Amino acid sequence: MSSNSSSQKGFIDSAIEVARKFGFDGIDLDWEYPQTQDEMVNFGLLIHQWRAEVEKEADATCRPPLLLSAATYFVVDFFYSDVYRSYPVGLVSENLDWINAMCYDYYGSWDTSTTGAHAALYDPKSNVSTSYGLRSWIKAGFPGKKLIMGLPLYGRSWELKDPMAHGVGAPAVGLGPGELGIMTYSEVEKFNGETNATVVYDSATISMYSVAGTSWIGYDDVRSMTVKILFAQALGLRGYYF
Known part of the structure; x- marks a missing residue:
């Protein structure tokens, strides 16, 4: 085992220990965001290693395995970035209990030239929208029952x-x-x-x-949030988070 693999395993073991000590249900990983396709491959390998260690700990302690989730980009691929890359959907589905799609911050302080609906459910002028992003995950083969829609407060x-x-x-x-x-x-x-x-x-x-x-x-207020939640239900998502 390489020194990097050893240190990574030690970090995972420590995180599992903390989660158990404080009675957490699981662990959420937050890599914002893999910048190249090689890093996307590494992301897949990383969550595979996390899953292996979580299952190993559960077997050793005779306890239910900790839940394992991750925050992800709102869409399955970075289609309008200078560097195109996409998530390894198979490994994400296999190793995570769900993903928390970050369906917000489409617009913000980095562009002050126009106003923007920073968590738009639809966008008639582009694919930068929650509906497009969530459907792209499902179209790529990711199960809706493992998909959580992010909502900003x-x-x-x-x-x-x-x-x-x-x-x-x-x-x-x-x-x-x-x-x-x-x-x-x-x-x-x-x-x-x-x-x-x-x-x-x-x-x-x-x-x-x-x-x-x-x-x-x-x-977003109660009215727009209600429509978004109805959309999530119609799409068969697992739920939503704030």
Whole structure:
């Protein structure tokens, strides 16, 4: 066994020990994100090693094996990245109890030129959407019963170029209210009340946005969340997480 393999095994054993000590149900892995196809291959090997050690510990202690999950990109492949790569679906399905698809942060502070529905269920102009991402996993052979849809409890804000042009995708010139243009749902509600903001449900993306002057915030509320959860149920997903 190489020194890297030994150190990795030691880390896994330590994580399992901590999970057992504190009565956790399992362990969630979070690699954001493998940057090349070689790293995707390594990701598959990594979760295979984790599964082997989890099963080995369960056999040795006569206890049910810890659950093993991982946070992943919203879509099965990085189709619009400079470096195309895709997840090893077979190994992910074989070795993980489920994946937590990160269906949010499609837009944010890295692009202040336009507003965006950062967790859009649909996008009529591109494939950057929750519906496309989750369906891509299933189309690639990943079982829906192992797929968890991520939902954000925060919004992202921009400063509008023209307060009269305030739809999703409207021209912007910078970040809006909140630290780095991020606001929790309670902060959005407070903003709406204090500024008497105009609140709009965008049926094209299944998202909400609030606008007051040049301040624009895209987020989800009860209405849009309900539609997303119904979508998850119709798709046969295992569930959703915040």
